[in-house]
């Protein structure tokens with residue numbers, strides 16, 4: 466995979482990750498402001514525990530999305546992004562475009578779904 470493509474995919478993944486986190490942050494802030502004047506009072510919370518609470522409030526789908534993105538970014542850092550984790554063949558670019566978090570080629574994906582990882 467070309468370095469330019471990788472940089473583009475990385476930027477895209479980071480953007481999606483930010484969107485998921487921002488979305489859940491809004492949901493969390495909204496849940497905190499219930500019964501108040503509509504302005505969430507998060508000033509006295511340490512940002513660390515705030516972040517943890519936000520993560521806790523992620524839905525299972527959002528959490529697995531963030532996990533997939535983190536895993537994809539990690540594979541980029543290791544230089545194995547776009548390679549099948551099972552047969553180590555390069556995953557076709559078209560498949561990576563459709564599912565940028567893909568860890569397996571189509572054949573291995575089918576096997577993994579049938580027999581487990």
Ligand SMILES: [Zn+2]
Pocket residue numbers: 549550551552553554569570571572573574
């Ligand atoms: Zn494979």
